[in-house]
Amino acid sequence: MSNLEREPAETVAECVADGAEARPMVLLEPREVPLGGPRAMTVYRTLPQRRRSTIGAWCFIDHYGPDDVSLTGGMNVPPHPHIGLQTVSWLFRGEIEHRDSVGSHALVRPGELNLMTAGHGISHTEYSTPETTVLHGVQLWLMLPDAERDRPPSFEHTEPAPFDLLTDAGVPIRTFVFVGALLDHPEHAADTDTHSPLLGAQLELPAGAWIDLAVDPSFEHGVLVDHGAVTVDGSPLAARELGYLEPGRSRVRLAATDASRLILLGGRPLGEPIVMWWNFVGRSHDDIVRARADWQAQAILGDRPADGRFGFVPESHGEAPLPAPALPTVRLKPRDQ
Structure with missing residues (x-):
């Protein structure tokens, strides 16, 4: 998914663990961001924000729906x-249809994962299918470590098998692991190609259940509630809210x-310090300026050549590429985590 904000905020993060004894959960509330024009689909963005820019390599969280597609488009x-x-x-x-400039064409449905690695540069499209009447999900971004950020672009589609975690009382909690693995359940590790130690999972808890x-303990964690209400180590968390847990815990x-x-x-x-602006994650202001200039030259000013840095997306519903927003008039400035 693209960040369609006309004036995207720049983010510079140090991404360094605290190392002290873990403190209570930090509550991060969402802000509403419209994607598109008058019939825009609204997303609820909890990362990045001024209080927290990253959770491990996770650097962007958009949560959307359930949306009536006939109303939002x-x-x-x-x-x-x-x-x-x-x-x-x-x-x-x-259901969402994905196409990209490395030739991938895939649908993503509930319980399936689309993982696209941008690396040095990629372009893609995302459209909900005509059969979709209600759209509901999350769009997440992972920053690539410095040693991997210029790797060739790629795409993979996986279908992680669901399984039941059992509480002490024997209550089943339906679970999908789509990135990494739960510490006590390596047999359910996700079959995805990521480039730093990570975890991404969906858990469905019946009312009154706890686990x-x-x-x-070397990880920082985030808990995003899709629906319902939970407590995380005793701290309440409501729908669309994100709870942040710093490193140091061995159990949650x-x-x-x-x-x-x-x-x-x-x-x-x-x-590693990062600079994130619009749809780009770099290490400096100059990285962002260069990527924006490359995209504008190839997709907006040129003839959309397939051999440019970002390639060419075939069959893109006849729509022109998105132009990049104007850069700030000053160099991108650091922001506290």
Whole structure:
């Protein structure tokens, strides 16, 4: 998914672990961002924001729906570029068609994962299908470590098998692991090509259920509630809110006050400064300026050549590529995590 904001905020993050004893959960509230024109689909963005820019390598969280596509128009994202990141598409309801400049064409449905690695540069499109009446899901980004950020672009589609975690009381919690692995359940590790220690999972908790999950103490974690209400180590978290947990925990208690579905994200802080602006993740202001100029020259000013840095997306519904927003008039400035 593209960040369609006309004036995207720049983010510079240090991505360094605190190392001190873990403190209570930090509540991160969403902000509404419209994607598109008058019939825009609204997304609820919890990352990045001024209080927190990253969770491990996770650097972007958009949560959307359930949306009546007849009212919002659904997802309608023309060709647009990315560098230095991976996009993670995960749905709860509906269907999205993906095409990209390395020749990939795939649908993503609930319980399936589309993972696109931008590397040095890629362009792609995303459209909800005509059969979709309700669209509901999350769009996540992962920053690539410095050693991998200029790798060739690629795409993979996987279908992680669901399984049941059992609480101490024997209550089943339906679970999908779509990135990495849960610490006590390596047999259900995701079959995805990521480039730093990570976790991404969906858990469905019946009302009143609770579970103590073993987690990697070197990871920081985020809990995003899709629907329902939970407590995380005793701290309340409502629908569309994100709870941040710094490194230092070996277990996390998740308890559902209502029937709830949540996304659990985790990762080891990379210890690398990043600059994120629009759809680009770089390491400096100059990285962003160069990527923007390359995209504008290839897709907007040129003839959309397939051999340019970002390639060419075939059969893009006849829509022109998205032009990049104007850069700020000053160099991109650091922002606290």
